[in-house]
Amino acid sequence: MAPRSLLIAFDFSEPSRRAVAWARMLRARLHAAVTVVHVDVDPLARSSLFAEAASWDSPKERERRLTRLDRDLREMVDEVFGPDGDAVRTMVVRGRPVEEVTRIALEEDVDLVLVGASGKDAVERLLLGSVTQELVRSCPLPVLTVR
Amino acid sequence: MPEIRRVLCPVDFSEPSENALDYAIDFAAKFGAEVHLVHVYQLPVYALPDGAMMAGPEFTTKVTSELQKALQELADRKRGESTIETHLVEGIPYKEIVRLSGELGADLVVMGTHGRTGIKHLLLGSVAERVVRSSEIPVITVPAAGS
Numbered sequence: 001m002a003p004r005s006l007l008i009a010f011d012f013s014e015p016s017r018r019a020v021a022w023a024r025m026l027r028a029r030l031h032a033a034v035t036v037v038h039v040d041v042d043p044l045a046r047s048s049l050f051a052e053a054a055s056w057d058s059p060k061e062r063e064r065r066l067t068r069l070d071r072d073l074r075e076m077v078d079e080v081f082g083p084d085g086d087a088v089r090t091m092v093v094r095g096r097p098v099e100e101v102t103r104i105a106l107e108e109d110v111d112l113v114l115v116g117a118s119g120k121d122a123v124e125r126l127l128l129g130s131v132t133q134e135l136v137r138s139c140p141l142p143v144l145t146v147r
Numbered sequence: 148m149p150e151i152r153r154v155l156c157p158v159d160f161s162e163p164s165e166n167a168l169d170y171a172i173d174f175a176a177k178f179g180a181e182v183h184l185v186h187v188y189q190l191p192v193y194a195l196p197d198g199a200m201m202a203g204p205e206f207t208t209k210v211t212s213e214l215q216k217a218l219q220e221l222a223d224r225k226r227g228e229s230t231i232e233t234h235l236v237e238g239i240p241y242k243e244i245v246r247l248s249g250e251l252g253a254d255l256v257v258m259g260t261h262g263r264t265g266i267k268h269l270l271l272g273s274v275a276e277r278v279v280r281s282s283e284i285p286v287i288t289v290p291a292a293g294s
Binding site: 001002022025028029112117128132133137139140141145147 | 148149150169170173174176177178260275276279280282283284285286287288289290
């Protein structure tokens with residue numbers, strides 16, 4: 001039952017960086033596969049009313065943004081994992097974080113989701129991030145929350 | 148890198164909490180870590196017009212000895228190769244769990260969500276959320292099978 005495949009929900013916050021450090025340790029000790037996903041929140045997707053509507057940014061802007069996030073994520077992974085970084089998968093997707101993380105976790109046969117306790121938002125910094133809370137509540141897989 | 152030497156697993160004798168215990172034991176075994184089982188109970192206090200009324204010493208002794216027995220039986224049944232210690236604590240569950248994790252110098256809390264009430268998020272579920280919210284150390288929340 002010890003995890004063999006880990007998914008980190010990464011948002012560039014300090015707690016989520018600590019979650020990556022945990023994943024590195026678990027990978028080293030359990031030889032678990034690691035995937036890091038960053039969900040780029042579509043501002044309009046925050047409200048279900050506008051989920052189907054056009055996004056704030058143009059397709060071109062969006063593409064540039066996703067390419068930059070992809071690069072930042074890769075840099076972070078290489079920094080933390082060093083030469084092992086090549087074995088770590090990175091993904092940048094756009095949408096609603098809890099939905100996307102759960103979907104990817106189930107699709108990729110992940111057995112442990114790692115997440116930072118608080119998000120990047122100023123409001124979320126002190127408390128438990130809303131994404132984290134919802135993941136703990138609704139994700140059908142074990143969730144490791146790191147402060 | 149984070150280390151795992153001591154895993155704290157709160158239980159309420161429900162099936163989901165026993166699942167989480169199996170998970171904790173398996174996880175701990177991979178790291179040669181100790182498992183500490185804790186059950187937190189609360190004794191009823193009744194508010195009356197003339198002041199509060201508490202359970203008498205006879206009732207209290209009976210409850211604690213029954214709980215101690217149940218906890219010990221659970222530990223003996225699950226022990227196998229691993230080191231399992233038990234702790235029976237009176238108080239507010241999430242507070243005592245967080246306090247004990249600090250006192251023991253635990254590295255990880257593993258606990259089930261969806262406790263013994265049929266209603267999701269009540270009892271252990273909400274205790275788990277509160278622990279995630281206030282714990283200084285990482286928490287793995289293990290959802291009930293089939294949830």
